[in-house]
Amino acid sequence: xxxxxxxxxxxxxxxxxxxxxxxxxxxxxxxxxxxxxxxxxxxxxxxxxxxxxxxxxxxxxxxxxxxxxxxxxxxxxxxxxxxxxxxxxxxxxxxxxxxxxxxxxxxxxxxxxxxxxxxxxxxxxxxxxxxxxxxxxxxxxxxxxxxxxxxxxxxxxxxxxxxxxxxxxxxxxxxxxxxxxxxxxxxxxxxxxxxxxxxxxxxxxxxxxxxxxxxxxxxxxxxxxxxxxxxxxxxxxxxxxxxxxxxxxxxxxxxxxxxx
Numbered sequence: 001x002x003x004x005x006x007x008x009x010x011x012x013x014x015x016x017x018x019x020x021x022x023x024x025x026x027x028x029x030x031x032x033x034x035x036x037x038x039x040x041x042x043x044x045x046x047x048x049x050x051x052x053x054x055x056x057x058x059x060x061x062x063x064x065x066x067x068x069x070x071x072x073x074x075x076x077x078x079x080x081x082x083x084x085x086x087x088x089x090x091x092x093x094x095x096x097x098x099x100x101x102x103x104x105x106x107x108x109x110x111x112x113x114x115x116x117x118x119x120x121x122x123x124x125x126x127x128x129x130x131x132x133x134x135x136x137x138x139x140x141x142x143x144x145x146x147x148x149x150x151x152x153x154x155x156x157x158x159x160x161x162x163x164x165x166x167x168x169x170x171x172x173x174x175x176x177x178x179x180x181x182x183x184x185x186x187x188x189x190x191x192x193x194x195x196x197x198x199x200x201x202x203x204x205x206x207x208x209x210x211x212x213x214x215x216x217x218x219x220x221x222x223x224x225x226x227x228x229x230x231x232x233x234x235x236x237x238x239x240x241x242x243x244x245x246x247x248x249x250x251x252x253x254x255x256x257x258x259x260x
Contacts, residue, residue: 004197007189011204012038018208033211039186045206046181049199052232053239061239062179062194066097067109068172075099077185085160087120087171094160094173096151101180103151106160109172118171119145128152128161136163198238202231 015038016023024031053061068086072079075098084095085106096103108118125133125148132148149162179193190200209224 004195004200005189005191006195006197006200008039008042008184008186011042011190011200011207012186014204015042015207015211018204019211032215035186037214038207038211039184041207041210042203043182043184044210045203046184046195048206049195049202049235050179050181052202052235053199062181063104063176064097064099064179064192064194065174065176067174069109074185074188076183077187082175085173085175087118087166087169087173089166089169091166092162092164094162096158096160096175097177098157099180099182100151100158100177102178103160103175104178105174105176107174109174118169120171121146122160122162123148125150133163199235202228202235205231 012035013023016033019033021032023035050062066082066085068082068084070082072081074080078098080097082097087094087108094106106122108120123132123146127150128134130148130150133150136148145167147162147164147166149160152159152161181193195203205224205228209221209228212221212224215221
């Protein structure tokens with residue numbers, strides 16, 4: 001499946017088309033469904049569809065890859081600079097993307113000229129109460145090659161907190177992580193999030209169903225529920241394994257007792 005380059009604005013427009021209610025920009029206030037409402041319904045749909053795909057335990061869905069040298073991008077309607085997880089002198093925290101659900105990979109970028117990477121290794125603790133992290137937090141030692149830390153969820157967003165402080169150098173890192181669909185805004189794009197058009201069709205159908213619940217029209221709500229059910233089934237079919245092999249069992253291939 002090819003990934004989609006649609007934006008939240010594109011999906012809002014599609015949902016409005018299905019609802020047969022084009023957007024009326026201010027000062028017009030005739031819209032029955034507000035833009036913020038539709039964005040909220042779409043975010044719910046993103047979470048629903050993402051969970052359907054994540055139930056396929058054999059795949060890592062919705063994985064985004066970034067380098068600390070990449071340009072600024074929009075996440076949850078806010079500018080995020082990948083330079084936040086670049087290794088620089090004295091650093092003890094890397095600023096991770098706000099939509100991070102699970103960290104999969106964090107390594108120095110490979111130099112294509114030398115085919116070597118910086119001698120930096122992160123050792124992952126179970127948490128900030130890990131023994132090695134706690135011991136290193138009690139010293140002023142500057143790191144050389146090994147750093148001990150953990151991912152923590154701060155109020156301002158996820159961080160990778162580590163000790164000792166980063167060595168006197170600058171290192172670009174490559175990061176791969178599972179995306180957490182949560183609070184995307186009208187300015188966000190779905191490019192690089194792991195959603196293709198089939199999945200976004202299901203997201204849109206879910207959003208239409210939620211929107212129809214607000215209106216007093218049982219027939220339209222029934223149609224929307226049916227559409228969501230059909231597209232939900234397509235998603236499950238698309239992400240499921242192509243075949244299932246049942247284990248073969250042979251009865252009585254071992255003797256009962258027979259003196260064993």
